[in-house]
Amino acid sequence: MALPCSPLRALGLGLAQGLAALRALGSILVQSLRLLLQGKGSAAQRLSPLVADFGFQRQVLAVLRVVLPNFKSRRSLVRAYANKGTALVCRNSDVREVLDRHQDFEVVYGPRMREITGGANFFLGMQDGPTYSRDVTNMRQAVRRTDPQELLVPQATGWAEAIVGAGHGLIDFPQQLGAQIPARIVQEYFGLRGPRREDLIEWTTLLFWYLFVDLAASPELRPKAMAAAVHLQEALDQEIRERKDSLTRGGPKPADDVLQRCLEMQAIDTPGMDDLGIRNYLIGFIIGAIPTLSAAATQIVDELLNRPEQLALAQAAARGGDPGEFEGYVFEALRYQPLNPILYRRAVRDSTIARGTWRAMTIPAGTMVLASNYSAMFDPMQVENADRFWPGRPWRDYILWGYGMHTCAGAYINAAVLPVMLRPLFCRPHLRRSPGAKGQIDRAATPFPVHLALCFDAE
Numbered sequence: 093m094a095l096p097c098s099p100l101r102a103l104g105l106g107l108a109q110g111l112a113a114l115r116a117l118g119s120i121l122v123q124s125l126r127l128l129l130q131g132k133g134s135a136a137q138r139l140s141p142l143v144a145d146f147g148f149q150r151q152v153l154a155v156l157r158v159v160l161p162n163f164k165s166r167r168s169l170v171r172a173y174a175n176k177g178t179a180l181v182c183r184n185s186d187v188r189e190v191l192d193r194h195q196d197f198e199v200v201y202g203p204r205m206r207e208i209t210g211g212a213n214f215f216l217g218m219q220d221g222p223t224y225s226r227d228v229t230n231m232r233q234a235v236r237r238t239d240p241q242e243l244l245v246p247q248a249t250g251w252a253e254a255i256v257g258a259g260h261g262l263i264d265f266p267q268q269l270g271a272q273i274p275a276r277i278v279q280e281y282f283g284l285r286g287p288r289r290e291d292l293i294e295w296t297t298l299l300f301w302y303l304f305v306d307l308a309a310s311p312e313l314r315p316k317a318m319a320a321a322v323h324l325q326e327a328l329d330q331e332i333r334e335r336k337d338s339l340t341r342g343g344p345k346p347a348d349d350v351l352q353r354c355l356e357m358q359a360i361d362t363p364g365m366d367d368l369g370i371r372n373y374l375i376g377f378i379i380g381a382i383p384t385l386s387a388a389a390t391q392i393v394d395e396l397l398n399r400p401e402q403l404a405l406a407q408a409a410a411r412g413g414d415p416g417e418f419e420g421y422v423f424e425a426l427r428y429q430p431l432n433p434i435l436y437r438r439a440v441r442d443s444t445i446a447r448g449t450w451r452a453m454t455i456p457a458g459t460m461v462l463a464s465n466y467s468a469m470f471d472p473m474q475v476e477n478a479d480r481f482w483p484g485r486p487w488r489d490y491i492l493w494g495y496g497m498h499t500c501a502g503a504y505i506n507a508a509v510l511p512v513m514l515r516p517l518f519c520r521p522h523l524r525r526s527p528g529a530k531g532q533i534d535r536a537a538t539p540f541p542v543h544l545a546l547c548f549d550a551e
């Protein structure tokens with residue numbers, strides 16, 4: 093949604109944006125030169141820590157939004173999904189336009205989704221149509237809007253409190269809390285109880301990586317992802333078989349979980365809810381749930397630890413009586429380190445975006461469009477006080493879990509569960525990083541945070 097904007101205000105904002113871009117450019121040059129002059133190895137190796145840094149990326153995006161907000165090239169940067177070139181879109185209104193126009197800019201994940209399920213597509217890989225509508229409707233009945241508050245918040249609060257309490261002042265956050273809570277949600281709320289949590293974490297991490305992050309199509313990753321897919325398929329097949337066997341044998345009343353609700357929908361012949369359909373729905377949801385919540389929670393902690401003043405305020409809010417106040421810090425920290433800084437779509441036909449503006453661009457059919465939702469969340473033309481850490485900012489400023497037709501099906505879960513995963517830790521006095529490298533995020537050659545050691549004063 094656009095901020096109301098008179099021509100004079102637009103001019104003022106444009107000038108302010110230009111000045112900010114100039115400042116950002118100066119800082120980019122200084123930081124790059126420093127690394128090039130000091131570091132070891134090739135220029136690319138020397139610059140790589142900078143490129144991975146969220147603050148540096150924000151500066152580059154601030155410059156691009158002014159000088160090259162929409163950019164296209166015939167070069168294909170993404171190898172994992174077929175395309176005939178690349179476009180980058182940085183302005184808030186243009187990012188939203190690409191994601192709104194799903195008839196012109198399609199999701200691309202279908203082929204890898206089919207590899208993972210062993211044949212069928214899952215709705216994040218589908219275009220708009222009857223099957224997409226049926227599948228989304230089915231899963232909205234199984235994953236209900238009331239579940240986060242009624243089921244997940246009380247459970248996750250108890251789990252997080254117990255984990256932090258058992259830590260005696262030390263915690264390796266992603267290992268002991270970040271990944272454990274979503275894995276328990278998969279076991280107890282989704283109903284996949286057979287596999288060990290460590291296996292669920294490993295399989296879903298590989299599969300999420302393969303589907304969404306492996307843009308270069310790494311030949312080493314594929315076999316690992318395929319093996320993980322088979323494990324997940326087999327575990328779900330077994331769970332479904334056992335539930336149905338138990339029902340025919342008149343076994344104990346099963347728990348009210350997502351799998352059980354799917355089987356009840358099957359029993360009344362709901363289209364799409366055969367065993368294979370249920371398995372594939374759950375594969376999609378389970379992959380979406382574990383590495384995402386874990387990485388997002390870790391990045392929120394990291395961002396707040398980088399901001400001592402905000403950390404103190406967030407800790408006070410965590411201890412206070414208004415849950416909304418703490419949530420403000422959680423989501424604002426995630427704006428600075430979002431899990432998905434870019435959403436990508438492929439142009440179905442030649443399509444013009446930002447029509448009628450100086451930055452109008454026709455994107456040729458087949459081009460992979462990288463729509464930077466990270467940039468959009470910092471675009472001062474649409475986002476008030478874009479460069480200020482502002483807990484409690486209007487929700488419309490955020491594009492944390494997608495936008496448009498494919499907006500995250502776990503959005504209500506994320507909004508409810510992330511704060512309660514974090515609150516017990518933030519209630520502990522003197523929360524801080526462990527000394528040295530251990531106290532910094534270690535991704536252990538994966539795209540996801542694997543270690544981040546923290547200390548706090550045990551009560």
Ligand code: HEM
Nearest residue numbers: 215216380381384385388431432493494498500501502506
């Ligand atoms: C902080 C955690 C999460 C983040 C940052 C996140 C992010 C996203 C994003 C960006 C999309 C859209 C992708 C695109 O448009 O290309 C998406 C879609 C989706 N997410 Fe999440 N997600 C999170 C948690 C979850 C959870 C917990 C679940 C399952 C309960 C889930 C299930 C899904 C599904 C099924 C879709 C596809 C929706 C559709 O195609 O209509 N996600 N997510």
